[in-house]
Amino acid sequence: MLKYIVSDFEKFRLTTGDSSIGAMVICDSSEQAEKLKEVFDYTYADTSDKEVESNLAADPLMPYNAKMAAQNKVTSAALILHDAGTKLEREDLIEDFKHGKVDLLFV
Amino acid sequence: MLLTGFDAPRLKKLYVTRVIKAHNLLQALTRVNRSYKDFRYGYVVDFADIQSEFDKTIGDYFDELQRELGSEAEHYSQLFKTKEEIDQDIQHIQDVLFQYNTSNAEGFSQQVSQINDQKTMLELTKALNNAKELYNLIRLSGQYDILESWISGC
Known part of the structure; x- marks a missing residue:
């Protein structure tokens, strides 16, 4: 399911021509949400600095489709549950999402 | 969690993996209808078959609106696109x-x-x-x- 969600969301960003949009996954249970986040971090998360990535995307030598793919790539996710982390941590994550630093939310 | 009072206009895509009941469903679906750039729609991917619950909820909601607003309610029936x-x-x-x-x-x-x-x-x-x-x-x-x-x- 996660594979579908990530590829669908990347395709969605490409089709709408807007890499700034975010997505939310409403999970069945907190266990599922935790597991999804774990798998996401293992498979898709890019821990390198966003700064480096944007420089890379601006490289004029990069083919257009590769550039678009890099821009639309889903690289960060956050887990928001009542029982995970402190209230402050959750608020930080929500702020990060609103400002576009997080691509995907698991709730 | 996060279904109510969460306002992030850039959220335009929602993946639903469980059936959400009644007004919570509306709350959840309307997370994606904040105006953002040129978007006229929010998008929902349904893994849990929310259709029947959705029909029921929107029907209830519509009836309630109709009671309160009379004929005005007709304008609100077009919230979602099938x-x-x-x-x-x-x-x-x-x-x-x-x-x-x-x-x-x-x-x-x-x-x-x-x-x-x-x-x-x-x-x-x-x-x-x-x-x-x-x-x-x-x-x-x-x-x-x-x-x-x-x-x-x-």
Whole structure:
């Protein structure tokens, strides 16, 4: 399911021509949400600095489709549950999402 | 969690993996309807088959609105778009475009420049914009059968 969600969301960003949009996954249970986040971090998360990535995307030598793919790539996710982390941590994550630093939310 | 009072306009895509009940469902779905850039729709991917619960909820909600607002409620029945409504929209676009020459760009441009009436022009612009958005939407969801029937209908 996660594979579908990530590829669908990347395709969605490409089709709408807007890499700034975010997505939310409403999970069945907190266990599922935790597991999804774990798998996401293992498979898709890019821990390198966003700064480096944007420089890379601006490289004029990069083919257009590769550039678009890099821009639309889903690289960060956050887990928001009542029982995970402190209230402050959750608020930080929500702020990060609103400002576009997080691509995907698991709730 | 996070279904209520969460306002992030850039959130435009929602993946639903469980059936959410009643007003919570509406709350959840409307997370994606904040206005953001040129988006006219929010998008929902349904893994949990929320359709029946959705029909029930929207029916209840509609009844409640109708009790409170009377005939005003009619304007609110168009909150969500189904495949049937998209088909209807396509039909409407075809009706509007019918009198124009859509196979020849030059001919079409000449016809457009002859329009003097603001209302006709507005209707045409609306139909074309709608067509563009629906086209993207259909391509995105991979429902090429609709697209083919559309093109052959033009």
